[in-house]
Amino acid sequence: MTHRSARNTVAQSIARVSLAAVLGAGSLALVGTLSAQDVVAKVAQPPWIAPDWAARKANPLPADEKSLAAGKALFMSTCVPCHGPQGNGDGAAAPFLEKKPGVLSDSKMWLQSDGAIFWKIGEGSTPMPSFKEAITEEQRWQIVNFVRTLAKKPAGGVPVFATAASPTASSAPSTAPAGTDDKYVSRAEYDKLKQELESIKALVQRSGVEAARPVDAIDKDLGEVKKMAKDAFPGSTKMTIVGFGTAGYSSRRGENGSFNGAFNPLMLWKVNDRLLFEGEMELELDGAETSTALEVAQMSYLLNDYITLGAGKFLNPMNFFVERQHMNWVNKLPDRPLAVYDGLLPETILGMQAHGAAPVGSTKVEYSFFFGNAPQLNTTDPAAFGTFSYDNFDNTHDHVVLGGHGGWLPIPELEIGYGFMTGTVGPSDMRANMLMQSADINYVRDSQKLGGLIALRGQWVWSHVDKLTYDPTGALGFGPVTFSNNRNGGYAQASYRPTHSSLKWLQNVEPVLRYDMLNQKNTPVGFDEDRWTLGLNYWLTSTSVVKGAYQFDHKNGTGESADAFMFQFVTGF
Amino acid sequence: MNQNSSKYFTGISALAVLLALAVFGAGCSTTGAGGQASEKTGAQLWGQNCGRCHNIRSPGMYSDAQWEVAVMHMRVRANLTGEEHRKILAFLKSAH
Numbered sequence: 218m219t220h221r222s223a224r225n226t227v228a229q230s231i232a233r234v235s236l237a238a239v240l241g242a243g244s245l246a247l248v249g250t251l252s253a254q255d256v257v258a259k260v261a262q263p264p265w266i267a268p269d270w271a272a273r274k275a276n277p278l279p280a281d282e283k284s285l286a287a288g289k290a291l292f293m294s295t296c297v298p299c300h301g302p303q304g305n306g307d308g309a310a311a312p313f314l315e316k317k318p319g320v321l322s323d324s325k326m327w328l329q330s331d332g333a334i335f336w337k338i339g340e341g342s343t344p345m346p347s348f349k350e351a352i353t354e355e356q357r358w359q360i361v362n363f364v365r366t367l368a369k370k371p372a373g374g375v376p377v378f379a380t381a382a383s384p385t386a387s388s389a390p391s392t393a394p395a396g397t398d399d400k401y402v403s404r405a406e407y408d409k410l411k412q413e414l415e416s417i418k419a420l421v422q423r424s425g426v427e428a429a430r431p432v433d434a435i436d437k438d439l440g441e442v443k444k445m446a447k448d449a450f451p452g453s454t455k456m457t458i459v460g461f462g463t464a465g466y467s468s469r470r471g472e473n474g475s476f477n478g479a480f481n482p483l484m485l486w487k488v489n490d491r492l493l494f495e496g497e498m499e500l501e502l503d504g505a506e507t508s509t510a511l512e513v514a515q516m517s518y519l520l521n522d523y524i525t526l527g528a529g530k531f532l533n534p535m536n537f538f539v540e541r542q543h544m545n546w547v548n549k550l551p552d553r554p555l556a557v558y559d560g561l562l563p564e565t566i567l568g569m570q571a572h573g574a575a576p577v578g579s580t581k582v583e584y585s586f587f588f589g590n591a592p593q594l595n596t597t598d599p600a601a602f603g604t605f606s607y608d609n610f611d612n613t614h615d616h617v618v619l620g621g622h623g624g625w626l627p628i629p630e631l632e633i634g635y636g637f638m639t640g641t642v643g644p645s646d647m648r649a650n651m652l653m654q655s656a657d658i659n660y661v662r663d664s665q666k667l668g669g670l671i672a673l674r675g676q677w678v679w680s681h682v683d684k685l686t687y688d689p690t691g692a693l694g695f696g697p698v699t700f701s702n703n704r705n706g707g708y709a710q711a712s713y714r715p716t717h718s719s720l721k722w723l724q725n726v727e728p729v730l731r732y733d734m735l736n737q738k739n740t741p742v743g744f745d746e747d748r749w750t751l752g753l754n755y756w757l758t759s760t761s762v763v764k765g766a767y768q769f770d771h772k773n774g775t776g777e778s779a780d781a782f783m784f785q786f787v788t789g790f
Numbered sequence: 791m792n793q794n795s796s797k798y799f800t801g802i803s804a805l806a807v808l809l810a811l812a813v814f815g816a817g818c819s820t821t822g823a824g825g826q827a828s829e830k831t832g833a834q835l836w837g838q839n840c841g842r843c844h845n846i847r848s849p850g851m852y853s854d855a856q857w858e859v860a861v862m863h864m865r866v867r868a869n870l871t872g873e874e875h876r877k878i879l880a881f882l883k884s885a886h
Contacts, residue, residue: 294830298837310837313846344850346884351832450855457852457859487859493866515866522872525865532867541868547844574869576828583869624869629838661842759845789844 265342267333274332275380278355280362288363291356295348296321302665304367309663309670312716312724313759314344326368330378334361455487458790460497461760463545465785467552470770471777478502481512481544493517512565528569530610534585535622535636536562537657538676538708546760546789549672549712549727550752552768552781555735556706561680562638562653563592563607566620581626591616594642594649594682599695602687602741603702605642605680616641618651630662642682649683669715677707687741700740708733714756727754729766744774760789828873832881835874843868849885857882 278284293302299314301307304321311318326334338357341347348357402410460483468474479501486494497513515529532540538557542548543564553559568589575582590612592605620638627633636655643649657676664671681703688696714727734747752766768781830838840846852860857879865875 295833298833308837309841310846310848314848315850341885343885344848346833346849346881348884351880351884455855455859457856459860459863485859485863487862493859493862495863495866517866519862519865519872525869527866541843544844572869574871574874576871581871585869630842632842659842663841756845759847759851 265337267329267336271336272330272333272378273380274330274335276331276335276358276361278358278362280365284359284362285366287356288359288361291352291360292363295352296360299345304364307665307717312670312714312756316344318345321364322367324369324371326364327371327375330380331358331361331365332378332380334364453489457485459483459485461544461546461787461789463785463787465551465783465787467781467783469781470779472779474782479545483513491519493519523575524571524573526569526571530565530567531570531587533563533566533620533638534570534572534587535620535638535653535655536564536676536678537622537624537634537636537655537659538674539564541659542674544789545785545787546762549710549729549754549764550731550750551764551766551783551785552750554676554708554710554731554733555746555748556678556704556733557655557676557708560604560735561678561704561706562655563605565607566590566618567610567612568617580628583624583626584622586621587619589618589620591618591640591642591651594644594647594651596644596647596685596687597693599688599693599698600741600743602695602698603682603685603700604740604742614642614644616643620653622655624657630660632659633657643685647685647687649685651683652679652681654679663716665717667713668717669713672712673710675707675709678705680704698741702740704735704737704740706733706735706737712754725756727756728752729754738774742775744772744776746770746772758788762787830877832877832879832884836878836881839868839870839874839878840864849882852882854883854886 292304296304297308298310299306299308299318300321301311301318306318306320308318335357337345338352338360339347339349339354352360460481462481463479464476465478466474466476479499481497481499483495483497488494494516495513496511499508499510499512501508501510511530513530513532515527515531517525517527519525532543534540536557538554539562543553543558556562558564566587566589568587570585570587572585572587573583590610591614592607593609593613595601595604595606618638618640620636622634622636624632624634634655634657636657638651638653640651641648642651655676655678658674660671660673662671663669684699684701686696687698688694691697708731710729710731712727712729714724716724718724729750729752731750731752732747733750734745736745737743738745748768748770750766750768752764754765755763757763764783764785764787766783768783770778770780772778837846849857861870861875861879861882864870865872870878
């Protein structure tokens with residue numbers, strides 16, 4: 218290493234470190250601002266109070282063993298995802314809601330009547346659903362009875378609520394003037410009541426007259442509102458745009474560090490209850506150009522509850538990471554794993570597929586089968602002999618691949634899958650059979666014991682192409698070259714987010730560790746690579762995240778190891 | 791060659807560790823959230839299916855019309871059954 222290049226490297230390192238510091242400080246400032254906003258939001262949010270008539274409704278069900286057991290079962294299946302098993306407001310979904318779920322184990326719950334809780338279950342308040350239709354009235358009272366067991370009674374005693382039919386209400390006559398018996402009222406009392414009745418009559422009449430005038434105006438307003446609502450109402454074809462936007466910075470040793478940005482709109486048309494079209498674009502800055510890619514263009518037809526047919530350009534169903542995890546707001550690190558994403562398996566298939574899922578006992582099985590254009594075998598670039606080009610969409614040499622994927626979910630938190638893809642590739646004088654395989658495992662669990670959300674993911678892929686002689690005549694100046702064309706690689710990743718922490722800011726922090734590798738040293742590509750990537754994420758919303766990561770890279774063979782620092786800000790919408 | 795096979799071994803053992811952890815975790819699962827989809831509520835299916843791939847999206851994030859399209863899209867993308875689709879959609883729409 219010359220003196221100059223050493224100095225350059227030092228300067229680059231300093232630049233890198235200071236950029237990391239700036240980005241880090243920026244993220245911290247962002248965290249601070251957001252927390253402050255959260256506090257403001259909390260103060261400004263009005264309390265949710267049941268109307269008086271609802272609060273006065275008496276609970277018709279005694280809190281006996283039967284109703285408590287039924288209430289508990291309903292609570293476990295319907296309320297726990299948000300309110301948590303103990304009603305602490307810490308269910309698995311709680312961190313992702315715009316409003317924190319109510320803490321049902323708080324003794325303040327006793328300041329609300331049974332009627333009020335019953336009304337709230339029935340009405341809901343976004344994001345809490347209305348359970349009027351999903352749960353019967355009797356079942357809602359059962360839930361009320363069970364919810365009552367979650368909170369301790371306050372030390373100062375429990376307030377007694379007036380209810381429409383309760384003994385408290387019917388005992389009101391006890392406050393009537395003394396000295397009268399139950400059957401008759403005195404003349405004085407009669408006159409007083411008559412006078413009160415007359416004044417109420419007058420009041421009602423007066424308010425009636427006054428109200429009569431604006432009724433027309435109200436009708437007119439109502440008509441306009443109805444029309445506006447109608448205009449805004451979607452037609453039978455419903456369309457929506459989802460997707461994600463990305464901004465980032467990455468600096469890899471030996472390369473120029475650079476900012477980057479991308480926009481991935483995904484347009485969805487629900488033509489009717491069976492037909493869906495999805496089109497995904499990727500608009501990315503690529504040097505001086507903006508690259509545009511058609512990622513997905515698929516028409517799907519829902520044949521029945523268990524079978525869906527798809528055709529067009531779709532995400533490769535045998536590659537679990539690509540189909541389910543590659544979206545930047547879903548993928549927990551700024552870059553994508555070796556072998557799985559970039560290299561051994563195609564990202565998309567141009568073809569048709571049949572896929573779906575079915576329950577099997579208490580478990581679930583999902584499947585897909587597809588046909589598509591075969592990838593193009595590289596027989597002309599000596600440095601990449603035997604690798605595949607996946608972005609040829611005109612099916613060179615008329616080859617078709619057949620593939621599939623099967624996944625088994627023994628419990629909802631765990632999915633184990635296997636996928637394959639096979640076919641003939643290569644030009645007519647160099648035909649070869651190809652087999653790609655992939656094994657995947659994904660486990661995601663919200664654990665009260667471990668205080669947060671754990672995600673363990675892994676995938677291993679194998680690529681095999683029959684032995685071929687490349688550049689057989691030596692015309693390219695490298696051949697004849699023959700080698701066993703076997704490549705493999707994959708990743709394992711663990712992440713943990715302490716969503717049950719008592720520290721609010723810590724709930725949004727998520728450390729990630731990934732190990733990935735790609736083995737192809739014995740092919741003309743000539744190197745194996747393995748990396749450890751250490752990431753730290755801060756979640757701003759359930760789909761917006763700031764990611765920072767450092768990657769320790771190790772190459773064995775041609776090329777030099779190149780550690781990297783990466784920063785990414787992404788929002789899914 | 792030797793190094794290559796040791797790398798291969800590392801990869802396989804990493805997957806094996808993940809599998810072991812997952813099975814261990816499954817054994818520890820006390821939420822009783824198993825059972826057939828036909829016995830599950832929309833709330834349960836929403837939490838279990840959506841959260842396996844990405845952070846759960848709040849029902850308040852989309853309008854009813856948007857949810858209709860988005861949940862249909864997820865049925866196609868993530869292989870939900872028809873029943874899961876209907877129950878999750880009904881749950882999300884009931885929050886508005």
